[in-house]
Amino acid sequence: MNWLTEPFALGFMQRSLIASVIVGVVCSLIGCYVVLRSMAFLGDALAHAILPGVAVAYLAGVNLLAGALVAGLLVAVGISFVSRSGTIREDTAIGVFFAAALALGVVLISTMDTYAVDLTHVLFGNVLGVSEVDLWISGGLAAVVLVCIALLYKRLLVVSFDPILGQTLGLHTDLLRTGLFLMLAATIVVSLRTVGVALVAAMLVTPPAAAYLLTRRLPAMMAVSVAIGVVSAISGLYASYYLNVASGGAMVLVATAFFLLAFVFAPRKGVLARLRSPRRPAAG
Amino acid sequence: MTDLLELRQVSVFYGARAALDAVSLGVQRGAQVAVVGPNGAGKSTLFKALVGLLPIASGEIRIGGHPPGEFREPVAYVPQREEVDWRFPVTVEDVVAMGRYGRKRWFKRLSAVDRQVVRASLDKLGIGQLSDRPIGELSGGQQQRVFLARALAQEPRVLLLDEPFTGVDIGTKEETLELLSGLREQAVTVLVSTHDLDLAAGRFDQVVLLSGHLVSAGSPQEVFTEAHLQSAFGGQMVVVNGKAIVVDQCCGGGERR
Numbered sequence: 001m002n003w004l005t006e007p008f009a010l011g012f013m014q015r016s017l018i019a020s021v022i023v024g025v026v027c028s029l030i031g032c033y034v035v036l037r038s039m040a041f042l043g044d045a046l047a048h049a050i051l052p053g054v055a056v057a058y059l060a061g062v063n064l065l066a067g068a069l070v071a072g073l074l075v076a077v078g079i080s081f082v083s084r085s086g087t088i089r090e091d092t093a094i095g096v097f098f099a100a101a102l103a104l105g106v107v108l109i110s111t112m113d114t115y116a117v118d119l120t121h122v123l124f125g126n127v128l129g130v131s132e133v134d135l136w137i138s139g140g141l142a143a144v145v146l147v148c149i150a151l152l153y154k155r156l157l158v159v160s161f162d163p164i165l166g167q168t169l170g171l172h173t174d175l176l177r178t179g180l181f182l183m184l185a186a187t188i189v190v191s192l193r194t195v196g197v198a199l200v201a202a203m204l205v206t207p208p209a210a211a212y213l214l215t216r217r218l219p220a221m222m223a224v225s226v227a228i229g230v231v232s233a234i235s236g237l238y239a240s241y242y243l244n245v246a247s248g249g250a251m252v253l254v255a256t257a258f259f260l261l262a263f264v265f266a267p268r269k270g271v272l273a274r275l276r277s278p279r280r281p282a283a284g
Numbered sequence: 285m286t287d288l289l290e291l292r293q294v295s296v297f298y299g300a301r302a303a304l305d306a307v308s309l310g311v312q313r314g315a316q317v318a319v320v321g322p323n324g325a326g327k328s329t330l331f332k333a334l335v336g337l338l339p340i341a342s343g344e345i346r347i348g349g350h351p352p353g354e355f356r357e358p359v360a361y362v363p364q365r366e367e368v369d370w371r372f373p374v375t376v377e378d379v380v381a382m383g384r385y386g387r388k389r390w391f392k393r394l395s396a397v398d399r400q401v402v403r404a405s406l407d408k409l410g411i412g413q414l415s416d417r418p419i420g421e422l423s424g425g426q427q428q429r430v431f432l433a434r435a436l437a438q439e440p441r442v443l444l445l446d447e448p449f450t451g452v453d454i455g456t457k458e459e460t461l462e463l464l465s466g467l468r469e470q471a472v473t474v475l476v477s478t479h480d481l482d483l484a485a486g487r488f489d490q491v492v493l494l495s496g497h498l499v500s501a502g503s504p505q506e507v508f509t510e511a512h513l514q515s516a517f518g519g520q521m522v523v524v525n526g527k528a529i530v531v532d533q534c535c536g537g538g539e540r541r
Contacts, residue, residue, distance in 0.1 A: 071286065158382055162382070164363060167336070217378065
């Protein structure tokens with residue numbers, strides 16, 4: 001079993017491990033809301049939209065995560081505001097913002113000498129390059145997101161499931177939605193180093209989607225999702241160490257394997273179970 | 285005695301179209317009121333305005349003297365068709381338990397009393413044995429009962445039911461009527477919209493006949509006159525052997541949204 005512990009004799013690998021576990025936990029948890037509220041496109045868009053923030057931080061010589069955080073929060077508020085105005089559809093608003101921010105990011109990064117290498121790291125992550133400062137920022141943001149989810153659990157459940165009940169119970173549904181966007185932006189920043197902006201959507205969607213197939217209540221879905229997310233993140237890290245492949249991609253592929261297994265073999269909602277009892281009433 | 289619900293000249297617009305046009309109305313505490321009228325008459329709009337889901341363009345709504353949403357006692361509302369995601373991972377019991385949230389319970393765990401109320405609400409609607417089922421696996425009538433149970437778990441002083449008898453089986457309809465009888469003893473104020481004019485005439489203290497504007501409100505005898513029905517339903521009404529017959533095209537959903 002030496003191969004399990006061997007990589008972590010190295011300091012940078014210890015940091016990578018901690019970073020991966022943080023990403024596995026926080027992405028899979030907030031991802032449950034992303035999946036249940038059909039916000040996958042928004043998650044992907046937010047991720048790409050932080051690119052200009054990263055570029056500006058790079059050019060200014062400050063920590064990349066700090067730049068990403070500012071950009072992410074601004075875009076989260078922007079999308080929330082534009083889609084609330086109701087004049088254009090939410091997915092259109094997201095599409096406009098997302099493409100513009102991505103373009104701005106690419107333009108800014110292309111002014112740099114080390115364009116290709118840096119862009120690759122931002123897009124696909126470089127878990128082996130996690131610094132101690134990165135770790136503190138990620139850990140702090142993740143803790144804030146986890147505390148918010150714990151405090152707002154019932155409210156988020158009600159507004160996600162039945163916004164009309166939420167309003168009649170006196171909840172501020174718009175504020176909660178914006179809050180969720182902000183938590184999502186923070187989560188994406190946490191994931192920047194590990195999986196990168198291009199693949200973070202997969203870590204937000206795939207573990208919760210697999211967990212959804214395996215469970216029937218939200219608390220269980222969250223627990224299973226976190227388990228799948230953490231196992232995927234750690235497995236991806238090993239793959240990256242031993243096979244010398246990109247860590248972010250490896251993590252996503254492991255999570256996808258979990259999803260496919262659940263899709264076929266899940267006891268109640270899997271393809272095989274449905275074939276066996278085809279008369280289950282269709283949802284909706 | 286002052287009225288618990290008071291509407292003074294309330295108008296609600298969808299764009300340029302008035303869905304409710306200067307409606308004035310009073311409902312006494314504990315009364316059971318049937319709200320009737322053709323499709324698009326503003327029945328659903330009235331309910332949404334009462335719970336503060338729709339802004340009113342003019343006029344005033346008071347519940348126990350307060351604007352909608354600020355009345356301290358709970359107001360429960362069951363929409364015509366719940367527009368929830370039926371694949372959401374919640375069980376019947378989870379949904380009914382949501383009726384116990386609010387009232388500053390957002391941070392606390394549900395108490396033993398809360399659990400008891402949830403249990404009793406489930407049993408009252410005859411769905412106690414379904415409490416562990418995911419809501420997506422229920423039939424339409426069962427789903428309706430879940431949302432009625434949740435409204436009951438809110439221990440409301442005012443209950444608004446939008447078309448509870450539309451598209452449900454006889455059993456659910458009977459259970460709902462029985463539930464209303466039980467609420468009468470607790471002096472809960474109930475407003476029910478329906479297309480069933482017989483039911484409105486037979487089981488309710490007060491009838492409100494809408495057609496955009498208020499056509500008539502009062503006891504069933506006062507409201508259900510040929511002139512009033514003619515005014516509300518117009519071409520949908522025929523007179524056969526001196527009796528008015530309303531051909532109400534039920535449930536087209538024309539007044540939603």
